[in-house]
Amino acid sequence: MNKLFAVLAPLFVASTVMAAPEAEAAAEAAVAAGPMVPGLAAGLAVLGAGLGIGRIGGTACEATARQPEVKGQIFTNMLLTAALIEGVAFAAVILVG
Incomplete structure (x- = not known):
């Protein structure tokens, strides 16, 4: 060594x-570039959250189309997951800003 x-x-x-x-x-x-960095970081956090929530919504629509009898459970799970993602995005924006 x-x-x-x-x-x-x-x-x-x-x-x-x-x-x-x-x-x-x-x-x-x-x-x-110091003043630009927090703005870019907040923008990336919001962009990621938007893409994630959009994907959740699309997948929930597909799942509801396949199994309409469980649409209540799908909606509840979709809403809970979207809220958790949005919470992380808010935390990122607050911590960066």
């Missing part, structure tokens, strides 16, 4: 030294 470390340590040090200017440029870009 020590031999492996002795071989890999110089490679790691050399790669970090060579990447220093790129890391500095990336840090400056992250600071410049």
Whole structure:
């Protein structure tokens, strides 16, 4: 194990030294994009929730078409699942914002 470390340590040090200017440029870009990041994160959270709830609704419609006698149970499960997804989306927007 020590031999492996002795071989890999110089490679790691050399790669970090060579990447220093790129890391500095990336840090400056992250600071410049700082105000946009929370908005993008909130948008992605809402987008994911919307897609998930849409899929739940579509699947519930298909299930009701196949078995109309259990439409009450399907609707209840759909509503509960959609509410849980919406709760996670609200939490993400509140935590990000």
